[in-house]
Amino acid sequence: MLQTLEGHASWVRSVAFSPDSKQVVSGSDDKTVRLWDAMTGAPLQMLEGHADKVRSVAFSSDGKQVVSSSWDKTVRLWDTVTGAPLQTLEGHASAVSSVAFSPDGKQVVSSSWDKTVRL
16 A cells, blocks of 8 residues: 545545546545545645535546536536636536546536436
């Protein structure tokens, strides 16, 4: 074991490495998304805005954005440098269970308990 990343107040549901492997993103039932330094384990950003549990997180291919999904029926895009929220995507009728960026970083796909996939 190289690092233990501590700081979430509840279960961690999803994790991902940045494309350059320098950062880790995590999403938790505590309604937060966190960015960590993968080498030191130091916390870099705490991204707040979801109104319910975070289910899935992913980095864009350039590492400049993170996408997160939540039981609050939303998908959120975040700036990894500043931690600023960039966009909230709505439309699912139920919890959003999974998110991913396209390889070119231009699209986000999400799946939901409402039995739909959205681009």
